[in-house]
Amino acid sequence: MERFAVMLLIAIMLFGCTVPSRTWNESTTSTVSGNVSVNDTPPFIDGSNPLKNRPPVVSLTSGNLTGYAPFQPSPIYYSCDDEDGNLDYCQLLSDGVVIKDSRTAADMSLDSSEWPTFTTAGKHTLEFRAVDKEGETASSSIVFTVTSTGDQGSGGVTQIPMGMRSLYGGNLAWPVGCELGVNCSISNYPDLDKDGRASCGNTYEGHEGTDIAVNWDQMDKGMDVYAAADGVVQWVFDGRYDRCTSFGPDAVITNPDCAPPSEDMYPGGISGYQVCTDLGPYCSAQKRIEKGWTQCYFCFWGGNVVVIRHPDNPYVFVTRYDHFRTGSITVRPGDTVTAGQKIGQVGSAGRSSGPHLHFEVWSDWYAPLDPWTTSCTPQ
Secondary structure (H helix, E strand, O other), X not given: OOOOOEXXXXXXXOOOOOOEOOOOOEEEEEEEEOOOOOOOOOOOOOOOOOOOOOOOEEEEEEOOOOOEOOEOOOOEEEEEEOOOOOEEEEEEEEOOEEEEEOOOOOOOOOOHHHOOOEOOOEEEEEEEXXXXXXXXXXXXXXXXXXXXXXXXXXXXXXXXXXXXXXXXXXXXXXXXXXXXXOOXXXXXXXXXXXXXXXXXXXXXXXXXXXXXXXXXXXXXXXOEEEOOOOEEEEEEEOOOOOEOEOOOOOOEOOOHHHOOOOOOOXXXXXXXXXXXXXXXXXXXXXXXXXXOOOXXXXXXXXXXXXXXXXXXXXXXXXXXXXXXXXOOOOOOOOOEEOOOOEEEEEEEOOOOOOOEEEEEEXXXXXXXXXXXXXXXXXX
């Protein structure tokens, strides 16, 4: 029998429901019946050709094992082969049900109507199986878990998927409900040494955060922002005009809330696009040592801002979120939040060039760090 090989790429396809599963896990397994293992070298049997009696070889991999429900785990790659030319058939199974069989199908490719879709919570399995004419079988499977298919996650708060969407070595969740490169982009990375350069891409001199940009239509429809880690809300500023275009080469000041501050900074002060915190024990260790300061306050240029402390996270002290859509913020100072909890929606308040989330990570009170040290894209 001629060598048989088939490969399939199922493109990413997620349908419109607002709630993804928050937690997920995966395992990839390969099993084989017969006298050798997959990809193992078979023993010589009475001087026979070592290519004889090999079992089929199969593979099944996926780059995305979580998403919105109803959920299609994709992209998926699978292939089957038999090096001794005795392949009988291959099958693709979804939760134990055969959805494609080479004995009855003209080819093993799937059109969109055949893609597996899961709408119920619980464990689900995709399996790719091959059988040769000696009765030897091989299979490769992926097991994943969908834990939520309703409109709310655990505790009555909207959740986002954590798998494949984290940064800073997995210590922070991706903070916006968008797919990078699909319906959002990173327009600026941090430039903490103020040399006008960033290792991962665009920036401008002295930029202290990551700008995750969307368009005006997406802002108006509502693009959610999520807490990047468990923590306690420290400060919230809301109520400022949220369609500012007061920064960049095409800057136009359309509202007083988009203008530079007209007065000096002071604790609790609000002027133009600037909002200031209260005075308190918010001085970094460096300031306490070098300046002898014990009481500090900060002013932000994001208009509508949320700042969250992370007392139980050994890698992150604070995360800051700027430019929210007016009235969209769902948390208050003192609230306890969990990673993936919705805290508001993307806007363009403050010193902003258009709709985006300005996202900062601190190692101490106002001590920004670069969360892109391990990778330039969410993992």
